[in-house]
Amino acid sequence: MDTPPPVAPAADPDRHRRGRNALKGAAVAYYVDMFDIYLPIIVLAPALIYFIPAHIDTATTSLVGGAIFVATLLGRPIGAAIFGHLADTIGRRRTTFIAVAGFGVCTLALGLLPGYETWGSWAIVAFIALRFIDGIFLGGEYTAANPLAMENAEKRHRGLYSAIINCGFPMAYATASLLTVGLLAVMPSGDLDSAYVQWGWRIPFILGALMAFGLLAYYRFAVDESDLWEHQEQGSGTKKRNPLRDLFSSAETRRGFLQVFVLMTGLWLALQTAAAILPGVLSRTVGLSASAVTAVLTISYVTLIPSNIAVGLLSQRYGRRRVLIVLGALALTAGVGTYAALVTARPSDLVTVTLLTILIVTIIDVPFALMPAYINERFSIGVRSSGYGLAYSLSVIIPSFYSFYQLWLGKIMPADYTVLVLLAVGALLTIIGAARGPETKDLDLGASKPVELRAR
Template identity: 50%
Template sequence: MATDDKTTSHPADPARPGSGDKPGSRAKRAMLGAWFGFFVDLFDIYLPTVALAPAIAYFIAPDLGATGIAITGGMIFTATLIGRPIGAAIFGRFADTVGRKRATIVAMNGAGIATLLMALLPGYHQLGVASVLLFVALRLVGGIFLGGEYTAANPLAMEAAPRHKRGLYSGIINTGFPLAYAAVSLITLLLLLVMPAQGVDSAYAQWGWRIPFVIGAVLAFVLVAYYRRSVDESELFTKQKGTKTPIKTLFSGRNLSAFLQVFALMTGFWLSLQPVAAVLPTLLGADGIGMSSQATTLLLVVAYLLLAAVDVAAAVLSQRIGRRTFLVYAGAVMATVATTVYFLLVRFGPGNPRLAVVCTVLVVIVVVCPWAVLPAYINERFPTSVRASGYGLAYSLAVIVPSFYAFYQAGLGFVMPFNYTGIVLLGVGALTIVGAALAGPETKDIDFRAHADVSA
């Protein structure tokens, strides 16, 4: 029978995951590991778009035009995109049959090796077009391994967390996203100040871009060492064991209902994120609001650092009012407040830098902070036997349809000014979040030890 944490207490016991709140408890070590893993994951995601972008000429033919450069960037993005759900399927099964800890260690070893190999690649002048093809292939491999990282590490952390602190731990884990963006952006800015990217023969284009990639690889190997020494296997997994066919079990019965509801929710999240994460940096640039690239980067760094603090507060709030209630209200605020602020940014931002700064910070915080609830909420939607598979696949597969945001914008551009199309995507994504959250149950009081299927 499930017990309620409000009426039943357990003494601190190092053998019980999450039973003690003292520093050094296995719950906090698992949470720190998941945070570190999420940081490394997002650090890796931004390496090509932030660190490599100023040196992309190193990998492409000198006579390649803007279209060719865009296609190259699309290939890199697509490879990473395809890798994530593949990794979630492979390592979700691994984590649900062999163990969360072992899956995390294998995944991060693979990710570190792939990132290090990227840093060692020769360029177009040495290998021709094979250089960029090798880079794309390594991004695919790295994406597979990194898709396995959060698929295993986040369920481990949530299973170790005390029930009444799952919201807090979820928020802390999610701060790895904004902090990783800030870190890779600041590292790149500092390198560009020391060695400006002035053509393919510049120091940054030849070897400077490799430094952030090496840092990313080292961080992955440090994470592996941390998990080996400090993180215990999930006791819930050890006691309850998993099914031999987690993917088949996930896509049947009540688990399938839970998966489809979370998939719809995540589709809304990914769609609403694109106007902020993908479109906003370009909108703020010279052809939109009129900011320089350095000013845009610094503004977004500040916005994401503020977001890190709000992430924790938002997740703690969900622990008080409920995940479902929080997600419904968050989606409603995104659909009303965020779209209005985005409109003000597009309409009045050019020539008004103060307004642009305020609107940018508000949009980033309102749209992105609800993600802080997801590590807890998604894991609460699935039983232990398929939790890693359910979390990883629902989280990763949902990104595919929203990833074609540029095509949706192009279509909308026939009926409205292009810079306003992001508002439509944001609104549709937000309303999808509201509908999907309403379709699911409240989860904050789910007792993982009961091994109950929490599908609606």
């Protein structure tokens, strides 16, 4: 005989305060997470000679840069599996605390590393190893903090809270870019002995670590554990659970995971065309200088913030599924069309380039505003962190090989237009993934069964 699901706790007059505090924690955690991600890409790029000497050939330098990226990428799914299990068994709040402490220590250690002159090749080996460990803890951050925020939120606020959390991405990109530009203005990089190369690049790393440690204090004193998770644990008694096994134990939950995986693969593939490919298009194809590219992209990501909020509110009114399908169709039509205009026309007017870039970034990136809410709503409470973390993290791997797909496509079409194919495929997968899933905005997050089973 099946054990009846636990009864949801009575309405808590303090729910709004707990929801806001958990939201602030998750939003800042995701901001610090994304800031950490951009540190090697933006901050360290002008000082890479500190770890890779000038006599190393270009191919090796590119290989090392790729290894830094892949190390973090490989760490995230591992972190999602480890910390998803912990969040589902020992609690969202405690797991968030461990994950944030972990990547704070890793970021500080990265900022204090000696360079090639001191450690030789071991310096870059240590950097890559630390980025891998850092990726594990970063994968645990959103795996625990975002379910905690959604479960502490009132149902009518989940769409807005989801969008606010995701604003950490554009805010972190803008912060890292502006901070780097400011530091380079007062301490230009150049040869190995220049101030930025020797110690200037360390300042943002140490700042990132300090933000992580400050976040620990906030979670310690201001954020409560999810009452839904606590009630579920009380209902399970002393029975030991294996969330990963439970996640894939039935055809219903496997189908739900696959649906989210398809959706997220589409979103990540589309995102690569903006986050990874667009800077090269602006510099090589359009002909902007490095400083102009940074300025245009920073403006574009800042203007993404109000778009995130608008989409979150729309999803609360019209539903996540419907809004995601519309956004996928918008990327397939207006997104591809705007990108094609940028690649084909190659406008020399900086204002025109900026407007086109804003449109591209907004259309491609804005669906992510719904993901903290939507993916958490797709999984039942006992496996929510595991399902959210793995679906979000594993789906980024296939899109991350975008450069190989472009290389293959370049054999049958002009290389400049391969990005349009990737964007179109990503948009189609987004539409298919969203269409195959149910509506979730009115879901009770305390329910113990996946939405398909409860919908019958």
